[in-house]
Amino acid sequence: MTTATKTNIVEQYEQDGYVIVRNVLDKALMDEARGHIDWLLKKNPNLRPEGLGHFLMTQDAFWVRLVSDDRLLDVVEQFLGPDIGLFASHYIAKPPKTGKAVPWHQDGSYWPLEPMKVITFWLAIDRSDEENGCMKVIPGTQHDNLISRDDYVPQGDDSAFEVAMDPDTVDESKAVNFILEPGDISIHNPLITHGSNVNQSDRWRRGLTIRYIPTSTRITRKGPHPAAFIFRGEGHANGNGWNPLPKFDSETSMSFSGSDAWDAKCESHHQQYAEFFAS
16 A cells, blocks of 8 residues: 655655545544534435535535645645645445445546546545455556446445446456545545445444545536535636535534634635636
């Protein structure tokens, strides 16, 4: 497994299609993230914990505050440059014993982006290891062609996805497991083949995927996109319908540390980027 310092992460990512960066976020924030998952599950009792997707986040101040943390964006900037936006984010929280598998797939097969310039951060909120269903990748497959979602096959009830790659096409003997501690991140290419097994342990395995794009990348799906945010740099009027950062509201977000400072940041953000927001 490749672990990198902040000085050579891009080199290792380009070589392997993935890289691990340790100790990016602090314990207190990870404790809040666990509380956020509990809050989301209570508010959305019909959703599986693996299915807390970005359709929930548009007005969720804590969620947007978390994925726009400057410590994350400083890492993103090394890959995408100074103009940073968000395309999607998704909690994949696997409960003890019953947490579902994420079958083999390429992220880019699911995404309406043009060009496919995007990078995924996987933030470990709990310890993630083989026993509780950590993420795994097939190194080198970032050089493969993008497989159309139309060529994916149906999955079983133990899967978090309805369709994914045919497992018979994947050489699992080459898989590399990502062993992460809370606050660590893995970073992976949208073309690399990856997935995770069921959670067989007595522990939760909670993680957050964060899909960053340069603000010049266009989201081609019609209509407003719930996770389209500008975080840094120059905006682009490319039809993405960027959303303003949401202020804290107890109806749409849990209480969190620093919410007053966050609201002040939202005011400044609105003044800076108002011309790009969805009407």
